[in-house]
Every structure is written in structure tokens, then in C-alpha cells.
Amino acid sequence: MRLDKFVANNSSFSRSQVRTLIKARRLAVNGTTPSSPATKLTETDQVTLDGSVLQAQSAVYLMLNKPLGYVCANQDSEHPTVIDLVTSQQLMAPNLVSDLQIVGRLDIDTTGLVLLTTDGHWNHRVSSPNSVCGKRYRVECAEPISDTDLATLEAGILLRNESRKTRPANIQRLSPTSAEITIYEGMYHQVKRMFAATGNKVIALHRLAIGAINLDKSLEEGSARMLSDSEIHGFN
Structure with missing residues (x-):
């Protein structure tokens, strides 16, 4: 990470103010005044401002x-x-x-x-x-979802403009026109396109889970x- 970004993330100063802090010798990296706001930091570098160590804020x-x-x-x-x-x-x-x-x-x-x-x-x-992370959705369709459609979606289906079938999905029908489906990849508009490939249309789509x-x-x-x-x- 650049020095100016680190300082902005972990103090009240903006990135544009870091050059002024350097000129005033208020900033130090491992005890030495850096030459530029663009100085690259490693995980082991210690940054001090007016002699106090700047602690990296936890990830969100x-x-x-x-x-x-x-x-x-x-x-x-x-x-x-x-x-x-x-x-x-x-x-x-x-x-x-x-x-x-x-x-x-x-x-x-x-x-x-x-x-x-x-x-x-x-x-x-x-x-x-490579993570093969399942994403689970609740789907509402315009037309009833047949047993044949369920079997086709579970096995994998070839989508328009794609060269291979989708990975096998887990699907459970909730009502004649609704289902929960878990997919294990992220093709563009995948769930909508999967149901479109069976001749149906998704009219509402709600994501319930990503992985666990x-x-x-x-x-x-x-x-x-x-x-x-x-x-x-x-x-x-």
C-alpha cells in the first residue's frame, strides 16, 4: 500500500496532505523520513506521525x-x-x-x-x-416449473452464447412457480438465463446465501x- 493511502486510512489527514507532513518531517517510516507520498509500504513497516505509531485499522x-x-x-x-x-x-x-x-x-x-x-x-x-462457492437464490417464475425443468437445471444446461453447460445445481420447488436454487459458478445473469433456457421467465430473484x-x-x-x-x- 502507498504511504499516502495508509496515512489517510489511519489518521485524520487526507492523501493530499501527506506531502506537507513529509516536508515538515512529521512522518517517518521505520524511523526515516520518506522521500515521497508514493512510498510503498510492506506489512512489517512501521509508520509514525509526530512520533506516535499509526496503527492500521481492521478490515471491514x-x-x-x-x-x-x-x-x-x-x-x-x-x-x-x-x-x-x-x-x-x-x-x-x-x-x-x-x-x-x-x-x-x-x-x-x-x-x-x-x-x-x-x-x-x-x-x-x-x-x-476456483472456490466453487455456492450461491442460493429464491426464484419466482412467470410459468410453472415442471419436473423436466428441475431435472435439466440440476444436471446442467447449455446457455445461449456459452460453449459449455452450467455446473450441476441444487434446486427445490417451493410452489408451482417458485423454487430455491443453488449455483456454483457466476456466469452473467446465470439464474435468469438458466430458466430462460427452459422456456420460462424469472420475474423475481432474491439471494439467500453465499457459501455458509x-x-x-x-x-x-x-x-x-x-x-x-x-x-x-x-x-x-
Whole structure:
């Protein structure tokens, strides 16, 4: 991490003020005045400000119950974002909000569980294709879901413009037109496209779980909370 970003994340000073701090010899890295705000830090480097050690703030891990109409983006000129929801609840230091990464994005018309973190390594563990992390959804379709459709979706189905079938899915019918489905990959609009390939149409989609993390039933739509230690370490 760059020195100026580290200082901004862990003090009241902005990145643009770090150069002034260096010139005033108020900042030191391992006891030596750095030459540039762009100085690269390692995990073992010690940064001091006015002689006091700057401690790195702990990484942030959140779950959000995403409502309709919000986009999974850090910024958007046309729609409100999931970051707007997190910011409004003041769950974390304001200077860390810009470092939030969205783990497993949802479409604007899809609701439910979204994970966010400032820990890039954790994000990779959860979202990497090699993790084979199950994502469970509740689906409402326009037409009844037949036994043949269930068997086809469970076995894997070839989607339009794809060269291979989807991985086998777990699916349970809840009513003639609704089901819970768990998929183990992240193709573009995958659940909607899977049902479209059977001749059906998804009219409502809600994510219930990512891996072992279930959407907290007490979490109101639009609300977020910190993940517990067991939820965080479930992906280690």
C-alpha cells in the first residue's frame, strides 16, 4: 500500500496532505523520513506521525440486504448504489468507504444478500471461480416449473452464447412457480438465463446465501451489519 493511502486510512489527514507532513518531517517510516507520498509500504513497516505509531485499522466485512432499484457499484450517475446504503448507516470510518469492494454483485432488479469488504484477499477467496462457492437464490417464475425443468437445471444446461453447460445445481420447488436454487459458478445473469433456457421467465430473484453466510432474517431491506468472526472465517 502507498504511504499516502495508509496515512489517510489511519489518521485524520487526507492523501493530499501527506506531502506537507513529509516536508515538515512529521512522518517517518521505520524511523526515516520518506522521500515521497508514493512510498510503498510492506506489512512489517512501521509508520509514525509526530512520533506516535499509526496503527492500521481492521478490515471491514459487511452483509447488506439489497432492495430493488439499487446498483452494485461504488458510484453511479443514474441510480442509487449499495455504497450509498452503507454510508448512510455509518457502520465504518468514512475514510474507509472508498476502499469497499462488492463481493458478488446483484442486478438492479435482484434483491437480497450482498457482501462488502475492504479485504481484497478475502474478496478473492469468496469470489474466485476456483472456490466453487455456492450461491442460493429464491426464484419466482412467470410459468410453472415442471419436473423436466428441475431435472435439466440440476444436471446442467447449455446457455445461449456459452460453449459449455452450467455446473450441476441444487434446486427445490417451493410452489408451482417458485423454487430455491443453488449455483456454483457466476456466469452473467446465470439464474435468469438458466430458466430462460427452459422456456420460462424469472420475474423475481432474491439471494439467500453465499457459501455458509445466510442473509440475516432480522436484517431489514436496505440495512447492513458487520459479519461475525465465524462468518468471516468460513471462507478461510
